[in-house]
Amino acid sequence: MSLASRPDIISFAGGMPGNELFPVDEVEELFRGLDLKTRQAAFQYGPTPGLPSLLESLGGFLEKKGLPVQKNRLMITTGSQQGLSIVAKAFVDPGDRVLTEYPCFIGAIAAFRSAGAKIVPIPVDEEGLDIAMLRLEAARPDPAKFLYITPYFHNPAGMLYSSQRKRELVEALQGRNIPLIEDDAYGDLWFHEEDRERLKPIKALDPEGIDVCYLGSFSKILGPGLRLGWLLAPPAIYEKCELIKQSADACSPSFTQVIADAFMRSGQIDSYIASVRQQYRLRASAMAAGLRKCLPDYVRWNEPKGGFYIWLTLPEGTDAAEILKHAIDGGVVFVTGSTFDPEGRRTNAIRLSYCNNTPEEIERGIPIVASAIRTVCG
């Protein structure tokens, strides 16, 4: 049994929604209410790009975010992990460079590596990617195959790109022949109305001179166990991706596509997102309050604005693995920052997830993390 699933351990490790938040009864009732033909279709193969009815309802959902659904093509993927794997395969030949953030989502690192990519990590601060470094990379004579970013409640860094930083990023890429992979798995989980302008996808700005592939997921707004994500891409890229998906798994599960479609068409997705947003805000507040109270001043972190994560930056040279050992002795587990470094070198950071804990567990757990930090860093 892994530490993270031991009942005597408080886990701030996983990026999993809380099991108690899933709309189990609602989905059962929705499925029961479908006509026989639709329920039978749930057991059958579907088209490789996804069930037409879901593509339509999801298309409407994405258009409400301002995304250019009509000018692009939409594909259902088996989780957004498959979206990453397909995009990597579409763009990368072994040895090609791709640009990512540091820190970077580990699923993306795995997918890009699996396609043979050489990963070039560019650091982020609390407003987004380091633009000076991006400009240097973009100016190289052999351009990278794409830039991958998760600008909205970043995993693991927790931060939200500023509108200004997004504009600078677009300018740095324009005309450079470097497609942008924009991963928006957490954008619906905002905590404050005033941040909504910053959540507008770059894909929705439809910037000229850049191919933008937009990835999203039902994992955080319905359930990861359905394994449903999506890819919105320009037609020429989409066509390549469809062939890759065909050979990867023929089609995503019709069963869960039928469920997701019913969930969207019933309108329950909106009320469900509103309710989990509220839950995650409570959890984030509890963790932020604990950190404010207990952390030594030399630890940098930023108040979460949405999503699942808080990222702690420790003094240069700190070995977060040492802190983790002490935290486990105290009964708390988390993920160390080097996990999210494509080069595995930066050791002075910690990712804390608040998504899967009650506020009470968080209040008990944070002093243990703080104490472990003091033990190692003084």
Added chain:
Amino acid sequence: MSLASRPDIISFAGGMPGNELFPVDEVEELFRGLDLKTRQAAFQYGPTPGLPSLLESLGGFLEKKGLPVQKNRLMITTGSQQGLSIVAKAFVDPGDRVLTEYPCFIGAIAAFRSAGAKIVPIPVDEEGLDIAMLRLEAARPDPAKFLYITPYFHNPAGMLYSSQRKRELVEALQGRNIPLIEDDAYGDLWFHEEDRERLKPIKALDPEGIDVCYLGSFSKILGPGLRLGWLLAPPAIYEKCELIKQSADACSPSFTQVIADAFMRSGQIDSYIASVRQQYRLRASAMAAGLRKCLPDYVRWNEPKGGFYIWLTLPEGTDAAEILKHAIDGGVVFVTGSTFDPEGRRTNAIRLSYCNNTPEEIERGIPIVASAIRTVCG
């Protein structure tokens, strides 16, 4: 709308189970009867190799077929198409040769090509693979990366390997360092008790000196829309495959894994397989009766013993695409043989599926196929 889904056309094209055969009500009732914790887990991420409970129940199901589950490792895949894609990625570097049958399942051709394989097709007759040709290939100094076969109610050739041919195949591979990929998607759909000995998987013989990877699927014994298959492989191969799956889609859908597990543990899988076996036997009999009555003598085909398909071999030089045109004019569609030729050259064959038609539709459709053949071949 594709021809195959037009209501005025009788389609012998698809390899899809009949929608009316799916156990829709049974699965709904099973899911409703599960405890809350299990239903919540259906919405959550699961381990990459599959939900432990399903691995256990499926392991028991496979052990009843004599498969060496304990000596190997079992992994759930997102349909057996993902199993093919993973195996290809595990073994093949671009330019490597792999051996397949001719004709060959098109999903396998797509997956192997996607990994960069050069496909070497070896013909099958009504007893299995051409062993002389296999021996020549196996003796080459640079051995192929694997041999892929579908010995049980072959798609598209419909045939069932003889026990003798399987033994010869094993002898030809032993000590040659060519792993065997044995795809058994249809083996449960046998029509005659006396064929059961021939259905024993090569993997169950546990032959020395060959690595055998055994692929299977819930697609034909529950529903393809669940996207659940499996891979039983020696530990060293399994480990490589697990990493590949991790980056491909993190895990297969927990939702449908929970369903498949409940379906197996309730024992309903056995009664369900028995009932669809009976249905497909009726359909196969109707098609065989029609072919016996209507086909000219120069068309070779073999009485189906199980599975979904009958394969017609036309006189050398016949262009089956011409026959298809006439058949469509008459109101029937099917798939021409060149689709299943990795080299796309052999044009004198036709695949007829009986899985998705009532006996009445089959009785109406077969004379139209026969008439189209006579129009082209005389």
